[in-house]
Amino acid sequence: MKIIVRWLLLAAALLLVAYLYPGVSVTSFGSAMIAAFVIGVFNTLLRPILVLLTLPVTLLTLGLFLFVINALMFYFAAQVLDGFGVNGFVAALIGSLIYTVCGVIIDVAMERLFKRG
Numbered sequence: 001m002k003i004i005v006r007w008l009l010l011a012a013a014l015l016l017v018a019y020l021y022p023g024v025s026v027t028s029f030g031s032a033m034i035a036a037f038v039i040g041v042f043n044t045l046l047r048p049i050l051v052l053l054t055l056p057v058t059l060l061t062l063g064l065f066l067f068v069i070n071a072l073m074f075y076f077a078a079q080v081l082d083g084f085g086v087n088g089f090v091a092a093l094i095g096s097l098i099y100t101v102c103g104v105i106i107d108v109a110m111e112r113l114f115k116r117g
Helices: 002-022 028-044 047-053 055-060 065-080 089-116
Strands: 024-026 084-086
Touching: 002 024, 002 028, 002 055, 002 089, 024 028, 024 089, 028 047, 028 065, 028 084, 047 065, 047 084, 055 065, 065 084, 084 089
Parallel strands: none
Antiparallel strands: 024 084
């Protein structure tokens, strides 16, 4: 139940990103749900490999290169999906930052909500 609620909220967060930043577009809530799922899969499978491969650069930039990796996951998801798009890498970077902030807020709210029940 918790996973489904989190997935729906992340899809809504993706719609919020598209609303707040014109460089990101989402055609429908269904597309947002699929995009949130694909971003989650990419973050689960690809992100650890990329973090490991770019560890020297990440250490050199004091962790700031992780923003680039997040933007790449966002950009890759937009390239594979039809209803979700970004207008270049800068749009993916800004969109992924907004999406990450929304994700953190959702995680904190979910933790508090499901801790009580």
